[in-house]
Structure formats: structure tokens, C-alpha cells
Amino acid sequence: MTATNPYRPGRDHTSRTYPVVPPIYQTTTFELDDTSYDDIQGTGGLRETWYSRFNNPTVDAAAAEVARLHGAARSMMTASGMAAIATTLVTLLRSGDTVIASKQVYGDTDDLLQRDLPALGINVVRVDAFDTAEWERAAQEHRPAVLYGETLSNPQLRLMDIPAVAKVAASVGARLVVDNTFATPFCTRPLALGADVVVESATKFLAGHSDVVAGAVTTDDEELMEEVQRRLITFGGCMDPHAAFLAWRGMRTFGVRLAEACQAADIIATKMADEPGVEHVRHPSRMDHPDAGPVIDAVMPHAKGAMLSLALEGGDERALAVLRRLRVGVEATSLGGVETLASVPFNSSHFNMTPEQRLDAGIPPGLLRLSVGLEGADELIEDLRQAIAGTASG
Numbered sequence: 001m002t003a004t005n006p007y008r009p010g011r012d013h014t015s016r017t018y019p020v021v022p023p024i025y026q027t028t029t030f031e032l033d034d035t036s037y038d039d040i041q042g043t044g045g046l047r048e049t050w051y052s053r054f055n056n057p058t059v060d061a062a063a064a065e066v067a068r069l070h071g072a073a074r075s076m077m078t079a080s081g082m083a084a085i086a087t088t089l090v091t092l093l094r095s096g097d098t099v100i101a102s103k104q105v106y107g108d109t110d111d112l113l114q115r116d117l118p119a120l121g122i123n124v125v126r127v128d129a130f131d132t133a134e135w136e137r138a139a140q141e142h143r144p145a146v147l148y149g150e151t152l153s154n155p156q157l158r159l160m161d162i163p164a165v166a167k168v169a170a171s172v173g174a175r176l177v178v179d180n181t182f183a184t185p186f187c188t189r190p191l192a193l194g195a196d197v198v199v200e201s202a203t204k205f206l207a208g209h210s211d212v213v214a215g216a217v218t219t220d221d222e223e224l225m226e227e228v229q230r231r232l233i234t235f236g237g238c239m240d241p242h243a244a245f246l247a248w249r250g251m252r253t254f255g256v257r258l259a260e261a262c263q264a265a266d267i268i269a270t271k272m273a274d275e276p277g278v279e280h281v282r283h284p285s286r287m288d289h290p291d292a293g294p295v296i297d298a299v300m301p302h303a304k305g306a307m308l309s310l311a312l313e314g315g316d317e318r319a320l321a322v323l324r325r326l327r328v329g330v331e332a333t334s335l336g337g338v339e340t341l342a343s344v345p346f347n348s349s350h351f352n353m354t355p356e357q358r359l360d361a362g363i364p365p366g367l368l369r370l371s372v373g374l375e376g377a378d379e380l381i382e383d384l385r386q387a388i389a390g391t392a393s394g
């Protein structure tokens with residue numbers, strides 16, 4: 001039976017016990033009876049729980065939780081964030097179609113746009129995520145089927161004006177797909193702002209414990225969701241039940257984790273802005289953020305997120321030295337865990353750019369990126385202070 005209410009996984013008609021937590025249905029297949037064949041023959045088995053690449057109750061429980069967090073009609077879980085992104089785009093685009101995508105996207109999404117989609121005969125046009133006029137011009141010129149961007153860019157932490165870009169999409173009959181991984185539904189619900197589909201790496205804040213690779217697709221369009229499900233079935237990007245249990249378990253505390261991490265990020269941003277050795281702090285809570293005002297008010301009206309960047313005096317070498325001296329923050333890629341994760345873009349996410357290209361892209365020398373965890377703001381400020389002091393020159 002499919003669980004609908006995540007807090008009441010439902011009475012399992014096959015059992016006399018009623019678990020509070022959804023069981024891990026670690027089974028590939030389910031016993032069939034006459035009614036099973038109605039759906040298998042009717043929809044191709046999209047609704048029936050009969051084979052775990054199609055449906056699985058533990059995976060459904062995780063999906064119901066993502067949908068609830070977005071206030072959306074439906075979500076589907078995928079094996080990874082990239083499975084969510086690739087499956088969605090391949091569902092919405094045909095050979096000869098055009099997708100207009102922002103230049104500022106996650107590295108593997110960039111590969112998908114630069115290499116894999118063109119190989120399928122899909123035209124890819126790139127625009128500056130933060131320039132609504134550019135979205136508008138490109139949409140008028142190219143008549144795209146899809147517009148694609150990220151709520152919050154990495155590591156500039158700038159915001160896409162989702163309501164404005166959604167209007168552009170609607171004006172040309174295109175679908176707007178938003179990667180909401182960095183913002184999370186705690187800060188931003190893109191569907192309510194006019195987006196058609198949300199894709200997310202549940203690996204990050206949604207699952208939140210750095211212990212499972214997972215993704216999710218969310219939409220209010222039931223027909224589109226069926227189309228995505230058909231591609232998940234044929235391309236095989238489905239989620240495993242055990243991973244689904246971990247994702248569901250992580251989302252159980254999503255609200256309290258994000259409330260704490262966002263508040264800690266606010267406090268760290270305020271305190272570190274005046275710290276010797278720190279040139280600049282980038283966080284959407286700051287008045288000097290380039291999107292402060294109407295864009296932040298619309299896209300992140302309440303909590304401002306748990307991602308934070310510090311530009312350190314002394315450039316990239318200093319940033320690396322500070323990173324290596326952290327005792328609480330962990331030097332690692334990824335984000336959204338209960339532990340604070342820190343990285344420097346120049347040797348990781350943006351290593352293949354020259355310093356000039358990075359500067360052009362809004363990544364100043366000395367940038368340190370933090371995914372704020374649950375250690376507490378004071379502990380993290382103390383950690384940053386000792387690392388910065390310990391690397392001061394002269």
C-alpha cells in the first residue's frame with residue numbers, strides 16, 4: 001500500500017502491526033493478484049506496487065515527505081540529484097528543442113548541458129542567471145521548451161529572480177525547471193513562485209546526514225510526473241528502498257535542522273563581517289548582498305539559508321590555509337550535513353577556471369565556502385577565528 005501521510009505510514013493490509021516508521025521494503029517484487037493486472041495492463045504498471053523500479057512503499061514514503069515540504073501535489077525520488085535533473089530534462093526535451101539554461105549551474109549539470117544534451121540534438125542556450133532581460137531576449141529569440149536555473153548559485157550565493165523568470169517562461173509557453181538544492185524548501189518553494197518543476201539533490205539538506213546519495217523531482221503537474229516516472233522506469237534512475245529509508249529518516253528532522261543551521265549562518269555572517277582578515281561575507285541575510293531588496297524578499301522571504309561564503313584577505317593560498325586549520329569544520333565537498341563542511345572553490349568546484357575567469361564569474365580570490373551544520377554558531381565562530389588568526393602573516 002502506498003503511504004500518503006508521512007506521519008501515519010498507513011495500516012499495512014498484509015500485517016497486523018502498525019509501525020510508526022515506514023518499514024524498509026527491501027524487496028524487488030510483490031505478490032500479484034487479479035487486481036494488480038488491472039493497473040499493469042491499464043497504465044503500464046505506473047500505479048501498482050508490483051516491481052520496485054516502478055513503485056516501492058519505502059520510496060513512496062520519502063517522496064510523500066518531499067512533496068509535503070514543498071506543499072506540492074507529487075514528488076518522485078531518484079537515485080541521485082543528477083538522476084532527477086537528467087531524467088526531468090530528457091522528459092521535457094526532444095531533439096530539435098531548445099533549453100535556455102543559466103551559466104551558473106552545478107558542475108555536472110554544466111556537463112549535461114554542454115555535452116550530453118547537444119549529443120541528443122537538443123539546442124542549449126546559456127544566459128546570466130541574474131539578468132532577467134537576458135532570459136527575456138533569449139526566450140523571444142529561441143522559443144525554448146524549457147528554462148533551467150538554480151535558486152541559489154554556488155559559491156556566489158546569488159538568487160535567481162524566480163517569479164520574473166517564470167513570467168518569461170509562461171510568455172513563450174516554456175516550462176521552468178529550478179534546482180532548489182542550495183535553498184531547500186525551508187527557504188524557497190519554487191512552485192509557489194511560478195516554477196513548473198523542482199529538482200533537488202536530496203543528498204544535501206533534505207536527507208541532511210551525509211550518508212545517502214539521493215534526488216527528488218517535484219511538481220503539481222500530475223501528467224508531467226507520469227512522464228518523468230516513465231523515464232525513471234526506462235532509464236532506471238529509481239531509488240533503492242534502503243536509501244529511501246535514510247532519506248525519509250533524515251527528512252524527519254528537516255525543519256529543526258534547517259531552522260538551526262540558517263540561524264547559525266545569520267549569526268556567523270554578522271559576526272565574521274567585522275572580523276580582521278575577512279574582506280567580505282556573502283550571505284542573503286546581509287544588507288550588502290547584491291540581490292538585497294525585492295529579489296531576496298520574494299525568493300527567500302524568511303530564512304536565508306545555511307550556505308555562507310567568506311572572502312579572506314591574502315587570496316586563495318590564505319583561504320586554503322584557513323581551511324586546513326579548521327578543527328570543527330570538515331574539509332570536504334558536498335553540503336547540507338549536520339556537520340559543517342568547508343571548501344575553497346579554486347581547487348575544487350571551480351578549479352578549471354583561471355583566477356580572472358573566476359573573478360568574472362563573481363568568485364573573488366580567497367573565497368571559503370561553508371555549509372553550516374549544527375555545531376552551534378559560537379563554536380563555529382571560535383573555529384573560524386582561531387584558523388584566521390593562526391594564518392595571519394607578519
Ligand SMILES: *Cc1c(COP(=O)(O)O)cnc(C)c1O
Binds near residue numbers: 109203215
Ligand atoms: C550536489 C548537487 C547536485 C547533484 O546531486 P547528486 O545527489 O550528487 O547527484 C545537483 N545540483 C546541485 C546544486 C548540487 O549541489
